Amino acid sequence: MAHHSDSVFSQIAKAPEDPILGVTVAFNKDSDTSKLNLGVGAYRTEEGKPLVLNVVKQAEQKLVNNPSRIKEYLPIVGLADFNKGSAKLIFGADSPAIQENRVTTVQCLSGTGSLRVGGEFLARHYHEKTIYIPNPTWGNHPKIFTFAGLSVKTYRYYDPTTRGLDFKGLLEDLGNAPSGAIVLLHACAHNPTGVDPTIQQWEEIRQLIRSKALLPFFDSAYQGFASGSLDADAKPVRLFVADGGECFTAQSFAKNMGLYAERVGALSIVCKTSDVASRVESQLKLVIRPMYSSPPLHGASIVSTILNDSDLYNEWTLELKAMADRIISMRTQLLETLKAKGTPGDWTHIIKQIGMFTFTGLNAEQVAFMTKEYHIYMTSDGRISMAGLSSKTIPHLADAMHAAVTTMA
Template sequence: MLIQNESRVKEYLPITGLADFNKLSAKLIFGADSPAIQENRVATVQCLSGTGSLRVGGEFLARHYHERTIYIPQPTWGNHPKVFTLAGLTARSYRYYDPATRGLDFQGLLEDISSAPSGAIVLLHACAHNPTGVDPTLEQWEQIRQLMRSKALLPFFDSAYQGFASGSLDKDAQSVRMFVADGGELLMAQSYAKNMGLYGERVGALSIVCGSADIAVKVESQLKLVIRPMYSNPPLHGASIVATILKDSAMFDEWTLELKAMADRIISMREQLFNALKIRGPSVSKLWMFNLLVHFLLIPLCQSVDHLSYHAETPGDWSHIIKQIGMFTFTGLNSDQVAFMRQEYHIYMTSDGRISMAGLSSRTVPHLADAIHAAVTKLK
């Protein structure tokens, strides 16, 4: 549609980007009925995907905000500390992931945020935390909100997976909308790389929810002064794709159906991997008894029994695989186990045990389950 529209030109966009894209992006994350939008308290600028949105927001805060310390979850996306440090902020961490439970260290999170100086910036993953896949519950989000507002801490949300986590655009935006509903200020970085597959188009937005419409106008003016010497103005085509889809009801409905299908497939991969690990316990079938007998008979004759089909039960609790959400899972595997799986099974992942659930298929789940089983059995 865009290519065949002969009235379209390739002139520069304004510094703030495509107006329709900005308006629709704010509505997508905050909700069409958001009081902040209705009261014109939101300043939105098109940026170079999520990374560019974070960088522009970071530089704006470094220039104009009274507190230049940003607290980042431990662990977090590897680029977060670099982006904010180079933007002129001081990055510190707050506890987030608990390796023992492979879940949220909620008490540690509250303690670290409580000890942050009044007015400090706090980076929050809107949903599908990268890299852990661990999100707070809505009740925990409410406690975080109350604590942050009581200490006048400034939320800076990063939303890279809206709709891609649960399959619902609204559900994945609930944490953000809770903070907007209380009337307070916040920053919001959006990316369309994952949920629209526009990785190479670099499409994103930075929205700043302000205290009043007058302040929003002034904030937008200052954001222009950040953007102009950085990249002058954003690219046209990717933002046009997003705007076209978001304002066409038929396309929007088709997109949300496809988005849910993608999210459901990832959820299905989680369930399949969990079940594959769960069923790798001893069986009482005749075939199993035969394999067990052969196993023990051949031990004196074989240098290795790795190729026999008997499996002892996979040690550990693997329920975190289905409790976590989004593209990534922290498996709990250590670096030695990861190296073993790479060497023996040709499975490649980061040394901290993070895997991309989106990279799995029904065909490859059994092989991964075999590798995990072998790794945790042989290397404690």
């Protein structure tokens, strides 16, 4: 008879919950009716419900109605029309790099998979194995790149005293990086801080990166979600592509099309020549094939249908803008509510920061207090998802923040 202790895994340690996804696990266990989950990086409507975009429903209907659709394997690099559309979306329809065939785009498993495939390609084929990531950054970045085989270092990014960009620190750290080092940049809506460089600052960053022959690797998880404009949010990436230099871009359609669970994304590598791009692509296939063989069809078909149909595309831009606008309006409402309550401190960073998150500046103890006393859930770094708020829940959050700040200064 086999006993529990006979398992070959009986010595295995229980792993901790993921710091971000664990917030939802804790939230689900709370039975209080006023509970509020601001940990999750997913859009919610004013009613607090997940949103399936209308254009996504229409695209899916079109796909279902098409009798010629088949379920054969996709090529290793994914759906060709999806890849073309994704590259145009981030680099611009008139991008010379695309016209000159210098871009290779491969469909990957959302943003995470795109970062991972790009990281592993670099670990195998690039001479410099160090990647610099901002401090702080999305918690998955260091793990993705470490497991891809790169060595991870950080550069200064956020200044807690101003709750804004530490531009001087950023330039110093990248200036001291070894020539050729890889630099991870959030294309827009930096996670978790919501702090982005201005376009002038981006231009200075670009000059520094090019002058030191550093290799830019953009993580674009929020295109359109920051400002509400797909083109405005792509500007930093396009600035780098316009100079003719090389760069990597990992795109996710999780947020901007609300396709979280479909795992649809793309890795694009802009090269100096089309010949290099085609050789790079041949090696990307060797990274992907033993990892998951080929990517899934459904999500990429949805995105491709929307990107390649002008009516659906236009409707998408409106739905996207509505999501971005709702988030921006949550920022103003939260700031106004705190002001009206006379909550001590300067909270204007709430409206200066951009994208899905506000980096409140609340410390881990204040966060724990708000969870215990007010049933509000967020990551311990004080990051709140603005997309998880509504006009109805803002007063509750403001009460909790006020109490946290006044009782635990």
